[in-house]
Amino acid sequence: MRRRWPGFLLIAVLLLAWEISSARGWIDPITFPRISVIFDSWLRTVWTTGDLTRQLLPSLGRIFSGFALACVVAIPLGLLMGSVSFVYRLLEPITEFIRPIPSSAYIPVAILFLGIGNEMKIFVVFLACCFPILLNTYGGVRGVDPVLIDTGRTFGVSKLTAARQIILPAAMPSILTGMRISLGIALIVAVVAEMITGNSGIGYFILDMQRVFRVPEMFAGIFTLGLLGFLINFVFLKIESHFLRWRGTSVEA
Amino acid sequence: MNAMAPATNAGATMRPAPIIEARGLQRYFNVNGKRLTVFDGLSCAVQQGGFLSIVGPSGCGKSTLLKLISGLDRPNGGEILFRGKPVTGPADGMIYVFQQYTKSIFPWRTVIQNIEFGLASHKSLPRAQAREKCMEYVKLVGLDGYENHYPYQLSGGMQQRVVIARAMICEPAVLLMDEPFSAVDALTRALLQELVLKIWSDIKFTVLFVTHDVEEAVFLSSQIISLTKAPATIHENVAIDLPYPRDQIATRADPRFTDFRQRLFSSIFLQEKGIAPDDLKTIRSK
Numbered sequence: 058m059r060r061r062w063p064g065f066l067l068i069a070v071l072l073l074a075w076e077i078s079s080a081r082g083w084i085d086p087i088t089f090p091r092i093s094v095i096f097d098s099w100l101r102t103v104w105t106t107g108d109l110t111r112q113l114l115p116s117l118g119r120i121f122s123g124f125a126l127a128c129v130v131a132i133p134l135g136l137l138m139g140s141v142s143f144v145y146r147l148l149e150p151i152t153e154f155i156r157p158i159p160s161s162a163y164i165p166v167a168i169l170f171l172g173i174g175n176e177m178k179i180f181v182v183f184l185a186c187c188f189p190i191l192l193n194t195y196g197g198v199r200g201v202d203p204v205l206i207d208t209g210r211t212f213g214v215s216k217l218t219a220a221r222q223i224i225l226p227a228a229m230p231s232i233l234t235g236m237r238i239s240l241g242i243a244l245i246v247a248v249v250a251e252m253i254t255g256n257s258g259i260g261y262f263i264l265d266m267q268r269v270f271r272v273p274e275m276f277a278g279i280f281t282l283g284l285l286g287f288l289i290n291f292v293f294l295k296i297e298s299h300f301l302r303w304r305g306t307s308v309e310a
Numbered sequence: 311m312n313a314m315a316p317a318t319n320a321g322a323t324m325r326p327a328p329i330i331e332a333r334g335l336q337r338y339f340n341v342n343g344k345r346l347t348v349f350d351g352l353s354c355a356v357q358q359g360g361f362l363s364i365v366g367p368s369g370c371g372k373s374t375l376l377k378l379i380s381g382l383d384r385p386n387g388g389e390i391l392f393r394g395k396p397v398t399g400p401a402d403g404m405i406y407v408f409q410q411y412t413k414s415i416f417p418w419r420t421v422i423q424n425i426e427f428g429l430a431s432h433k434s435l436p437r438a439q440a441r442e443k444c445m446e447y448v449k450l451v452g453l454d455g456y457e458n459h460y461p462y463q464l465s466g467g468m469q470q471r472v473v474i475a476r477a478m479i480c481e482p483a484v485l486l487m488d489e490p491f492s493a494v495d496a497l498t499r500a501l502l503q504e505l506v507l508k509i510w511s512d513i514k515f516t517v518l519f520v521t522h523d524v525e526e527a528v529f530l531s532s533q534i535i536s537l538t539k540a541p542a543t544i545h546e547n548v549a550i551d552l553p554y555p556r557d558q559i560a561t562r563a564d565p566r567f568t569d570f571r572q573r574l575f576s577s578i579f580l581q582e583k584g585i586a587p588d589d590l591k592t593i594r595s596k
């Protein structure tokens with residue numbers, strides 16, 4: 058953490074600049090309220106009234122259910138695609154075709170089939186999360202060194218044992234990378250879905266505050282998103298470096 | 311080409327059927343659309359309990375031959391017999407120790423877990439007993455104190471020893487070792503050579519050993535095959551009838567040791583330089 062202080066200092070300086078510019082009227086204080094005002098309404102909506110906190114939980118629920126579902130589906134499918142070349146040749150073109158479509162473009166279709174409730178949002182998050190995990194999983198599996206696979210063969214282990222004890226751990230760095238990318242995407246997609254339809258979630262909260270012109274609360278929501286994304290990534294990196302401690306590339310020690 | 315050296319280990323008088331037999335092996339590779347012939351009808355036999363070394367210039371097909379024998383690679387023609395039965399895939403009872411030990415070690419497993427993989431693949435022992443046996447091998451290769459280290463925390467030579475221990479703990483009938491000592495210093499190398507010889511004489515398995523070091527081959531082997539450049543043929547097939555157990559000091563000082571090394575080296579060296587077989591004969595009979 059100590060080596061990061063210049064970065065944190067920059068953030069502090071920017072916030073201060075914002076505060077002063079808004080107070081002096083260099084920027085429109087209606088659209089850009091002072092940071093102290095935003096922080097004040099952040100504290101209020103998070104602690105005192107809990108309006109924002111209440112909206113956080115449904116969002117987190119959607120993000121993590123969609124993400125977990127994607128892991129459950131995409132990791133085994135990716136392992137299969139990576140190790141059975143027929144399955145790869147069968148599914149690779151279709152993934153390559155669907156993958157470039159921005160995940161927010163599925164939302165209208167999802168609404169048609171699943172309505173505007175929670176299921177639709179979880180589904181969209183799930184779908185968006187699937188591709189990075191799938192691609193990184195089968196990429197990881199296909200990238201496993203043939204010497205490693207031959208090592209399993211010469212020891213005469215079964216295909217299943219080889220998959221569990223050799224291919225899965227060897228592809229793990231790549232799979233975890235896919236999962237981390239997906240988590241970032243999950244946050245984006247959940248917020249977009251909540252903005253398009255619905256009456257709960259942090260995306261809804263931000264849009265709602267904007268509509269009723271409670272700009273400080275709107276910013277409070279946006280900053281909360283930033284904080285949330287940061288925390289999710291931070292926790293995931295910790296988990297990742299625990300699972301990959303055998304790589305010994307982390308600078309901590 | 312179908313030369314077969316007399317079994318020299320333990321001074322056997324009657325020669326049993328070979329444990330491994332290669333008959334008319336053919337192996338081609340396609341390299342950039344061109345056909346590379348590595349073997350075009352290679353035959354050889356390995357006696358049960360022997361220590362056979364394969365020497366030859368880089369790229370002549372030593373690793374390929376070992377892979378074909380192990381069943382990891384399939385020939386384009388000819389066949390391999392292991393205990394009289396054709397090899398069609400990775401054969402039970404043979405373990406291949408890869409030349410690329412850094413790629414063959416499991417980086418996500420600690421030293422002892424790597425060795426345990428070898429044990430678990432062949433025996434299911436109770437946990438405590440398995441651990442004890444693994445520790446035995448950890449000590450054997452001189453890695454005690456490092457058993458809980460991950461490979462990235464080890465030197466190249468240490469990683470290589472892990473890979474060797476992982477293979478030996480299986481007590482295979484045939485151990486195929488592809489330049490297993492290439493990454494260790496001279497002293498560790500000498501110790502490892504003694505170690506492999508000791509385990510070999512204790513467990514009485516067959517070793518096929520690839521090396522480019524003629525001296526190492528003479529020190530270890532009961533038989534040496536030297537291969538020519540691709541398409542590889544057997545250039546020399548020599549029985550090394552130096553007595554076992556061999557000793558790093560005494561054996562190397564033995565005039566017969568020096569003689570074997572000298573003769574083999576000059577023969578291989580001159581062949582590589584492209585001297586015609588006729589010239590060779592005169593040199594050899596000298």
Ligand SMILES: Nc1ncnc2c1ncn2[C@@H]1O[C@H](COP(=O)(O)OP(=O)(O)OP(=O)(O)O)[C@@H](O)[C@H]1O
Binds near residue numbers: 339346366370372522
């Ligand atoms: N999978 C492969 N595809 C194409 N060519 C190959 C393949 N494997 C081996 N070869 C070629 O076959 C020849 C023999 O290779 P091999 O690895 O058996 O040599 P080697 O005697 O073990 O050499 P070294 O002493 O350098 O390890 C080489 O020319 C190599 O390029």
Ligand SMILES: [Mg+2]
Binds near residue numbers: 372373409488
């Ligand atoms: Mg080789």
